[in-house]
Amino acid sequence: MAKAYWVSAYRSIKDPEKMAAYAKLAGPALTGAGGRFIARGMPAAVRECGLQERMVIVEFDSVAAALAAYDCPAYKEALAALGTGSVEREIRIIEGT
Template sequence: MPAYWISSYRAIDDAERMAAYAALAVPALTGAGGRFLARGLPEQVYEAGLEERVVLIEFDSVEAARAAHDTPAYQEALAALGDGAERDIRIVPGA
């Protein structure tokens, strides 16, 4: 069953650290089997109406998404980001 890695950025405090993170995270996550389905600011919001940057990545399974997070390459990306952003990351199984 596929799984989805959903990142919501509540705040980006350091654009340079964010850029360094993205340069490392994209190849780390695609190299671990992730497929970027969406990323950016919403075109439309409803309900709570939060204008947050969102990233949606599909993996083959929850286990694959967890393993991608724990790879040395992604850990390097996290170190580059440091405290440059406040975000929420969730891994959700597909239906």
């Protein structure tokens, strides 16, 4: 079974306090759901329309595990702390090769 990668690409962080509250809950929620943080932070370099904004990559054992992590109660709590309009980002879950 192929591993899966949860990639969070931030376009902007509008409320750093809510982002910090989210991060405090999201990290343990994702690791508790079997995720392993591969990278998180600001890019060392950007190219081809890339944004100098936060990126997060989390590895899971499967796509099903990554999707289950997104839907788990602990991550839902993190999303509630983030609220709406605090960040602009996209989350992509992709299957590894």
